[in-house]
Amino acid sequence: QQPVQSPQAVILREGEDAVINCSSSKALYSVHWYRQKHGEAPVFLMILLKGGEQKGHDKISASFNEKKQQSSLYLTASQLSYSGTYFCGTEAGSARQLTFGSGTQLTVLP
């Protein structure tokens, strides 16, 4: 079953912060976050493994609550380049495949 993301869409001004949530009904092994621009392949942002760790890269970070099967992506001081559709991808078993969430369209305005 597809993970549920919220919000579906968000519009920000440059410099503002955003949080994107991903919730699964299955026990998860890992959560992956990707950003996709229109017509392009998804670009990997980060991976979070079981253990509740939080990872970060520059002004983008994420957390993973394995007990609640939820992950959140935090975008701080957003830049114009952050615009795109964000997908979480969840890994629930040993098949080494991802099930993608419904997506969150992020628009950053000047």
Place this chain on the structure above:
Amino acid sequence: GAVVSQHPSWVICKSGTSVKIECRSLDFQATTMFWYRQFPKQSLMLMATSNEGSKATYEQGVEKDKFLINHASLTLSTLTVTSAHPEDSSFYICSGPTGPYTEAFFGQGTRLTVV
């Protein structure tokens, strides 16, 4: 990171014809590859799992006779859309499997338009 090369990046074909999309792993061997389809403004939906040396595994609702998958070698998987119809127009993308602590590596994707 690993590199997955997908061709063509876009193709326009007439209704009723077949189209083949190639997905090559350039620097790793893959016994498994995944094929996704993405309609406009929607998520990536897994169509099938390509298995080297054996039959592909299709997700529920995906017609295996329409979407032929062949995993000829450890570095090449192909998806053939047979007797294409306009409703098959979509973005098709392949990926390798996730690894320990690593992401799935995607091909560039193929935009298929059936006219």
